[in-house]
Amino acid sequence: MLDRTHKPHPEQAYLELLERVWREGSPRRDRTGVGTRALFGQTLRFDLSDGTMPLLTTKRVSWKTIVRELLWFLDGGTNIRPLLRDKVTIWTDWPLAKYRSETGDPISQKDFEARIVADEAFAERWGDLGPVYGAQWRHWPLFVPTDVEGEEQLYRRDPEGIDQIAKLIHDIRTNPTSRRLMFTGWNVAELDGMALPPCHTTYQYFVANGRLSGLLHQRSCDVGLGVPYNIMTASLLIRMLAQQCDLEPGEFVWFGGDTHVYENHGDLVREQLSRTPLPWPKLRFARKPASILDYKFEDFVIEDYQSHPAIEAPIAV
Known part of the structure; x- marks a missing residue:
């Protein structure tokens, strides 16, 4: 048994x-x-x-x-910048790979993360992951009609x-x-x-x-x-x-x-x-x-x- x-x-x-x-x-x-x-x-x-x-x-x-x-x-x-400020590096690999691929710069992960934290413009360009989890959880896309008159209804x-x-x-x-x-x-x-x-x-x-x-x-x-x-x-x-x-x-x-x-x-x-x-x-x-x-x-x-x-x-x- x-x-x-x-x-x-x-x-x-x-x-x-x-x-x-x-x-x-x-x-x-x-x-x-x-x-x-x-x-x-x-x-x-x-x-x-x-x-x-x-x-x-x-x-x-x-x-x-x-x-x-x-x-x-x-x-x-x-964007990974707030995570990196808290020493969370689990999302760095993807934007780092993209940066290296597009620029040819063999920057180290440590230096890339430091620049993301220090440089707001750099972070905005290279630290963003696109519309990942947070965007969908909190801001799922919604399109509403505009005020444009006529046969064609436009949306924003x-x-x-x-x-x-x-x-x-x-x-x-x-x-x-x-x-x-x-x-x-x-x-x-x-x-x-x-x-x-x-x-x-x-x-x-x-x-x-x-x-x-x-x-x-x-x-x-x-x-x-x-x-x-x-x-x-x-x-x-x-x-x-x-x-x-x-x-x-x-x-x-x-x-x-x-x-x-x-x-x-x-x-x-x-x-x-x-x-x-x-x-x-x-x-x-x-x-x-x-x-x-x-x-x-x-x-x-x-x-x-x-x-x-x-x-x-x-x-x-």
């Missing part, structure tokens, strides 16, 4: 996914030229109701970077657009049983203008018994490097939305489309799978801000985070 008295560590599900993709994944060529091993249609579930957060312990994950990136998304940010773009996050919070508060509690970053009309089309594409929410649960569909899932950040980001957002809507956290469900491990991440996989998970940390808020846009970094208190050392691995651009 199965032993149901022993509850597995929740991180084990992630480790099993990492191992399964590495062992069983189909070899695939990808746009980066590195190559991956991939499976399609994978699922993870995490219980957030006890205050714990899916912040991996089998390697060090920078929760501070995750918080700052999420606040940047919610602020509608599309409303600079504010549609604030999907504000609408989501309103709907959770006023219509919690709606099946439309969702937002997306997958704007087909603007994909070509983005430095990187959204990997975590669509979020959906569900209210039951006073708890808010969330679901994330992710089209492209780098299990070794990206997914640990993605599951924590989505869980943080559930906690923020729950606090703003006077609900308790429920469950986070993650769906992965093309779920892959890069061929040059073998050392990462072997090292991480050799480690034993430690107890997951908990999150508490230092206060309840007036709105979803008023959170500051200092509002997030991660308690009792213990982990094994970080594992370095190359990022494919």
